Amino acid sequence: xxxxxxKLSALFDGELSPSETDDLLTxxxxxxxxxxxxxxxxxxxxxxxxxxEESKTNLISIKFPDFLQYRPWLSNGMSAAAxxxxxxxxxxxxxxxxxxxxxxxxxxxQAAINSDEAKxxxxxxxxxxxxxxxxxxxxxxxxxxxxxxPNLTNxxxxxxxxxPGHYTNGQENFYMHVATKDLGLKKVRYWKSGKNMVYLFPxxxxxxxxxxxxxxxxEANRVINSINIK
Amino acid sequence: MxxxxxxxxxxxxEKVKERNQDAFKLLMIKYQPRIYSALYGYVxxxxxxxxxxxxxxxxxxxxxxxxxxxxxxxxxxxxxAINIAKNHVTSAGYKKQKLNISDEIANFEYPHFDSPELSIxxxxxxxxxxxxxxxxxxxxxxxxxxxxxxxKSYEEIAEIIDCPVGTVRSRIFRAREAILDFIKEELxxx
Numbered sequence: 001x002x003x004x005x006x007k008l009s010a011l012f013d014g015e016l017s018p019s020e021t022d023d024l025l026t027x028x029x030x031x032x033x034x035x036x037x038x039x040x041x042x043x044x045x046x047x048x049x050x051x052x053e054e055s056k057t058n059l060i061s062i063k064f065p066d067f068l069q070y071r072p073w074l075s076n077g078m079s080a081a082a083x084x085x086x087x088x089x090x091x092x093x094x095x096x097x098x099x100x101x102x103x104x105x106x107x108x109x110q111a112a113i114n115s116d117e118a119k120x121x122x123x124x125x126x127x128x129x130x131x132x133x134x135x136x137x138x139x140x141x142x143x144x145x146x147x148x149x150p151n152l153t154n155x156x157x158x159x160x161x162x163x164p165g166h167y168t169n170g171q172e173n174f175y176m177h178v179a180t181k182d183l184g185l186k187k188v189r190y191w192k193s194g195k196n197m198v199y200l201f202p203x204x205x206x207x208x209x210x211x212x213x214x215x216x217x218x219e220a221n222r223v224i225n226s227i228n229i230k
Numbered sequence: 231m232x233x234x235x236x237x238x239x240x241x242x243x244e245k246v247k248e249r250n251q252d253a254f255k256l257l258m259i260k261y262q263p264r265i266y267s268a269l270y271g272y273v274x275x276x277x278x279x280x281x282x283x284x285x286x287x288x289x290x291x292x293x294x295x296x297x298x299x300x301x302x303x304x305x306x307x308x309x310x311a312i313n314i315a316k317n318h319v320t321s322a323g324y325k326k327q328k329l330n331i332s333d334e335i336a337n338f339e340y341p342h343f344d345s346p347e348l349s350i351x352x353x354x355x356x357x358x359x360x361x362x363x364x365x366x367x368x369x370x371x372x373x374x375x376x377x378x379x380x381x382k383s384y385e386e387i388a389e390i391i392d393c394p395v396g397t398v399r400s401r402i403f404r405a406r407e408a409i410l411d412f413i414k415e416e417l418x419x420x
Contacts, residue, residue, distance in 0.1 A: 006399065006400065009402060009403040009406055010403070011256070012260060013377065014242070015238070021241055025245070025250070028252045028256055037260070039410050040260075041259055041261070043378075043406060043409055045263035046360075047356075047360060
């Protein structure tokens with residue numbers, strides 16, 4: 001039985017050969033097999049989710065985790081992405097001029113915030129960009145070849161050791177990424193969530209440069225202006 | 231960074247695309263607790279979370295051909311869940327809708343996770359288990375954590391701890407068994 005259970009453990013991890021997988025799949029309706037797999041799934045959920053507390057917390061009040069602290073497991077990034085759907089707020093309109101914020105979209109979204117369908121409207125309007133932010137937050141999905149890692153020492157930021165795209169000046173940390181797909185972004189957009197900011201800068205050819213971290217708009221502006229983007 | 235191999239479920243997914251219900255059942259068993267937990271975070275209702283979890287897997291069954299393997303399967307699954315949750319929480323006057331379920335999927339026996347000692351809503355239980363994991367022998371703990379927390383493949387773990395893949399497999403299994411024994415022997419006595 002232990003041998004079977006060890007195989008089930010490996011099956012759960014997707015580490016069996018196709019032929020071994022086929023053999024065990026024929027047993028999937030066996031109660032004992034199902035119970036064992038369910039146990040493994042529960043253990044996995046309990047230890048890999050940041051989750052238990054989070055799942056009991058009202059989503060609106062979930063703290064946006066600082067992924068710059070390097071949380072290695074997928075669920076954190078994805079939980080954060082889920083949370084941001086309902087925790088995203090536009091920053092004060094008076095700040096918008098500094099980064100060329102799209103005031104039309106801002107008004108539209110702020111109107112939505114005040115409506116009964118606020119969340120839905122926000123989600124619809126922002127869906128494409130939020131989808132992009134999913135990928136930013138879930139760093140496991142980012143391809144290294146898209147990593148943008150310029151030297152920012154001229155504006156006081158050092159690249160973090162062995163972590164391309166991650167920068168710090170000791171107090172402020174952020175992550176930089178370039179999305180290669182055209183998101184239709186025409187103006188700089190930025191959001192506040194918890195202590196962090198997400199800045200999206202349109203680049204030539206429809207690409208989008210993303211900065212995420214505890215950067216002020218001024219610092220983000222300095223950083224972006226220091227980069228020679230072609 | 232999570233380095234879990236995006237293709238760890240690829241064989242099962244291909245089977246699901248061929249409409250293999252056993253493979254689908256395995257994927258459901260594997261991911262249901264995490265999806266349920268995420269959905270519960272949205273809806274704050276066990277009943278709704280269960281309904282939505284079922285909707286997620288129905289959609290997965292119906293839309294599995296659209297999964298191209300560009301991301302990890304769980305990432306895609308999670309997005310499906312988020313979309314369903316969004317529709318749920320933002321629908322004014324949400325009422326349960328009769329699902330358009332094919333006979334094939336309607337006859338599915340959905341796995342239930344009703345083990346009280348493994349309730350994912352118990353933060354206290356989770357903490358106790360995590361404490362127990364910390365107390366596991368180093369060789370078991372390391373392999374288990376690299377797998378469950380860091381999402382490493384067995385091959386990657388074998389390289390890291392410099393041992394054969396078979397040993398990694400055995401250690402992860404023994405760690406899981408130890409955790410299960412702990413849960414069943416210790417927590418059930420409380």
